[in-house]
Amino acid sequence: MSDSPAARLQVLFEGRRLTPTQRRIAHCMVRAADEVPFLSSVELAELAGVSQPSVTRFAVALGFDGYPALRRHLRETVPPATGTTESEPNEYQQAVAGEMENLRRLAEVLADPAPVERAAALLAASRPLPVLGLRAAASQAFGFSYFAAKVHPDVRLLDEGGTMLEDRIDAAVRAGASALLCFALPRHPREVVDALAHARARGLSVVTVADSAFAPVAAHTDLLLPAAVGTGLAFDTACGPMLLGRVLLEAMCDHLPDAQARLEEFDGKAAARGLFVD
Structure with missing residues (x-):
């Protein structure tokens, strides 16, 4: 499997029972994988078009105490972009x-x-x-x-x-x-x-x-x-x-x-x- 930021995030979400709103947040994070570890909960909520409490509930649904804990995890585990020219599967291809x-x-x-x-x-x-x-x-x-x-x-x-x-x-x-x-x-x-x-x-x-x-x-x-x-x-x-x-x-x-x-x-x-x- 690719070690790209998007791929690492996808692994984090796989097998989770998420609500449609939470999946919207997850898809947004995959699309913006390089910048997500540096966004506040308010910024991520604006990017995904959801409320800030929805981002907090999303982090808890993934097993974290809150969004700050999720962001720390992402900064520690999601690697920065490497500049590779290999194209990553988009979210629709990943669904298929x-x-x-x-x-x-x-x-x-x-x-x-x-x-x-x-x-x-x-x-x-x-x-x-x-x-x-x-x-x-x-x-x-x-x-x-x-x-x-x-x-x-x-x-x-x-x-x-x-x-x-x-x-x-x-x-x-x-x-x-x-x-x-x-x-x-x-x-x-x-x-x-x-x-x-x-x-x-x-x-x-x-x-x-x-x-x-x-x-x-x-x-x-x-x-x-x-x-x-x-x-x-x-x-x-x-x-x-x-x-x-x-x-x-x-x-x-x-x-x-x-x-x-x-x-x-x-x-x-x-x-x-x-x-x-x-």
């Missing part, structure tokens, strides 16, 4: 590289397909199949449900919270559901944790795709499949959880004997209706 590393780790985990295959068997057997995902995870739940509905006879998307969420879980149980799939991504809504606790209390087996095996939903999950999210930008990127959802769906097809017939039927109807231009 971080996701590539997440996918590499996911590939290593999938070397043992047994957990995915167990989860697929549970979900394929559930009629109906409720799929839960709120806030940041809503798009993951929607994407999975869209494709799963092409091979599974009854998929029920639960992507809205509120007082009716438990009612909809109850309705799925009354209709014969035996399992629930949840996508859980940070920041984890309390409502998801409560919904999973309710689902298990009603007898459902819960399968969860989450960013970590230590996510808050783990205590209310029968089978958790982890896939890390990217934290290199102000908002998380979820290539890993999305891909893991597709892998899970692929495995489900092996437990749905009429999956291929359903796909062919859909393709025939789509062609007749002219749904797609390609």
Whole structure:
């Protein structure tokens, strides 16, 4: 790895669970790596476009007593620029590289397909199949449900919270559901944790795709499949959880004997209706 100021700062931030405001500060520091060790908290706040207390909270989130301690650390550990002409990856390239590393780790985990295959068997057997995902995870739940509905006879998307969420879980149980799939991504809504606790209390087996095996939903999950999210930008990127959802769906097809017939039927109807231009 490069020993440049920007690279040293990037290492300091990697793996930290930072708020969007704190990530904004981190990105600003990486862009101005040469001058950051000499900025006051007020100057850094102005440079990042945040409040001075936000800079202080950011330093504490990194494990320092306050911003002065963080600045001392930077002066001691971040080397001055060497004048090298080698170009450093910018923050966008670093975010892509971080996701590539997440996918590499996911590939290593999938070397043992047994957990995915167990989860697929549970979900394929559930009629109906409720799929839960709120806030940041809503798009993951929607994407999975869209494709799963092409091979599974009854998929029920639960992507809205509120007082009716438990009612909809109850309705799925009354209709014969035996399992629930949840996508859980940070920041984890309390409502998801409560919904999973309710689902298990009603007898459902819960399968969860989450960013970590230590996510808050783990205590209310029968089978958790982890896939890390990217934290290199102000908002998380979820290539890993999305891909893991597709892998899970692929495995489900092996437990749905009429999956291929359903796909062919859909393709025939789509062609007749002219749904797609390609």
